Amino acid sequence: MQVKIRRSDSIVVLTGAGISRESGLDTFRDADGVWARVRLEDVATPEGYARDPERVHAFYNARRAALETVTPNAAHQALAALEARWPGNFLLVTQNIDDLHDRAGSRKLVPMHGELLKARCTACGDLLPWTGDLSTGMACPHCLRQGTLRPHVVWFGEMPLEMERIYAALADCDLFLSIGTSGNVYPAAGFVAEASGHGAHSVELNLERSQGAHLFAEGRYGPATQVVPAFVRDLLAAAGLD
Ligand code: BV8
Numbered sequence: 001m002q003v004k005i006r007r008s009d010s011i012v013v014l015t016g017a018g019i020s021r022e023s024g025l026d027t028f029r030d031a032d033g034v035w036a037r038v039r040l041e042d043v044a045t046p047e048g049y050a051r052d053p054e055r056v057h058a059f060y061n062a063r064r065a066a067l068e069t070v071t072p073n074a075a076h077q078a079l080a081a082l083e084a085r086w087p088g089n090f091l092l093v094t095q096n097i098d099d100l101h102d103r104a105g106s107r108k109l110v111p112m113h114g115e116l117l118k119a120r121c122t123a124c125g126d127l128l129p130w131t132g133d134l135s136t137g138m139a140c141p142h143c144l145r146q147g148t149l150r151p152h153v154v155w156f157g158e159m160p161l162e163m164e165r166i167y168a169a170l171a172d173c174d175l176f177l178s179i180g181t182s183g184n185v186y187p188a189a190g191f192v193a194e195a196s197g198h199g200a201h202s203v204e205l206n207l208e209r210s211q212g213a214h215l216f217a218e219g220r221y222g223p224a225t226q227v228v229p230a231f232v233r234d235l236l237a238a239a240g241l242d
Contacts, residue, residue: 003231003238004201009174010089012200013079014191018180018207019224020100023070029182045156053136053147060151061133064116067098075179075228076104082232083108085241091169095181095188097153112160112188118152121145127152160187170194176202177231180224183212192216205231 017027027033042048043059083090083106092109094101097116101109119130124143136147154160170176176195183189192202192215204216205227213219220227236242 003234005175005235005238007087007239007241009239010169010172011082011086011091011175011177012169012173012191012195013082013090013092013177013179014181014188015079015092015094015096015101015179016181016188017096018182019075019094019228020070020073020096020098021180021207022075022223022225023073023100025066025070025098025100027180027182029184040156044153046158049150049155053150056151057134057136060116060153061135063097064131064133064151067116070098070100072100072104073225075224076100076106078229078232079179080105082235085236087241088174089169089172091166091173093166093169093188093191095185110162110166112154112162112166114151114153114161116151116153119149120152121148122150123148163187166191167194170200171198173198173200175235176200177205178202178210178212178216179205179228181206181210183210183215203231 021027028035043056049056079092090108092106094111095113097114099117117129117131119128119134121140121143123145126140126142134149138149139146140148170191173195176192178192189212192212196202202216204210204213204219206221207223208221220231
């Protein structure tokens with residue numbers, strides 16, 4: 001399907017765990033996904049953290065350590081190239097807490113569910129880069145209180161980050177791209193309706209039709225490292241930027 005786009009158009013991209021799958025990071029709801037091994041209630045909620053903080057720290061420590069073994073893939077790189085080449089407004093909103101979009105060079109980037117490589121002190125609110133393990137035995141380098149450092153990650157029941165900035169971009173966008181997400185988790189799963197309601201053309205790029213596939217004007221299916229670079233090529237060509 002020929003992409004209809006103008007250079008002045010605004011683009012909002014939403015990504016989920018599927019875009020990092022071919023870099024070697026697990027998704028959540030695939031058969032071999034994260035939630036097939038642990039209950040999200042135990043490791044990705046404030047209640048789970050209050051019940052057993054060391055279990056939650058172990059869950060995120062393992063995922064943080066895994067980031068050292070993976071690299072951005074062609075899909076991450078294609079989105080960074082699109083951002084660099086696009087003359088109109090561009091915003092990449094990711095549900096992922098890995099650092100692969102950042103390492104691929106994306107800068108107009110909102111990690112709405114937080115970042116694995118940051119820790120936050122629940123006592124003084126300090127936000128710190130954090131690459132090693134976290135545990136309740138550690139003290140906040142800023143306020144020196146012990147046991148107050150948590151992953152800077154948005155758990156279920158917590159408010160995602162920069163929502164005003166995201167909704168402003170959705171209200172303004174002409175093209176909404178959703179990549180590698182199952183459309184299970186809100187409010188992210190509601191972004192396609194929000195963008196479409198403001199007149200945006202919506203495209204789903206995913207391995208298979210997601211739960212929200214019927215909400216999109218267009219869908220292209222296959223592995224992200226194939227469908228995302230191809231779509232970015234078509235987009236740049238349609239805007240005469242190739
Ligand atoms: C909130 C960080 C409100 C943690 C995560 C209606 C409205 C509002 C809220 C709710 C609502 N209904 C329910 C809720 C509550 C809840 C929710 O949505 N629950 C779900 C389960 C029903 N939402 C929340 O709690 C959110 N907070 O709403 O706050 C509020 C209001 C006022 C005041 C205070 C609060 C917070 C949600 C954030 C939770 N944190 N992540 C961590 O990472 O450990 S979300 C979690 O799911 C994941 O982390 C991930 O970010 C997210 C989405 O998952 P996906 O990325 O889509 O991954 P998934 O495995 O599901 O799908 C992968 C897809 O990739 C598949 O489609 C697959 O086919 C595809 N794929 C696989 N391989 C490839 C591929 N595609 C391409 N190429 C491949 N190779």
